[in-house]
Amino acid sequence: MKPNVQSPSYDATIAGRGFRMTEQRRAVHDTLMHQADHPTAVEVFMRVKSRMPSISLATVYNCLETLVECGLIRHVHHDREPSRYCANLAEHAHFFCDECRAVTDLPMRPRRRPEDVWEVPEDVVISKREVAFRGLCPECAAKQAQQKTLQQKPTKKPKE
């Protein structure tokens, strides 16, 4: 994660797209930088509202769309679930836990490029990359392993 949320480059990026980094857009962006758990728009709204009580859900949606348009954050889609948002601009894939629905970032290994891993025809024009993995997060995997051990216990031969 790049921790610097007050960086003037964010303001420059948004200005380059003809927008201003308003207080509300900054609050929405800060929220996403602060807690990188890929919240939905409603979750972002709840978090921003706690420090900016006057903000509305519609405004939060607008801020999110503007930030996406400016390339400062991106949409994260999974199945038919509501869109989530990610402020990590580094090359990364997403891991979706089937059990607790957590979404985490999987960083790219150092000195690798996506082109090293995927066979992409040279004549295509790529506008966006979305790589997703799904399964169980470490906590849920550990819980499941524990449950299996507990279930196996009664099948052991009783002591004579």
Ligand SMILES: [Zn+2]
């Ligand atoms: Zn992400």
Ligand SMILES: [Zn+2]
């Ligand atoms: Zn999980």
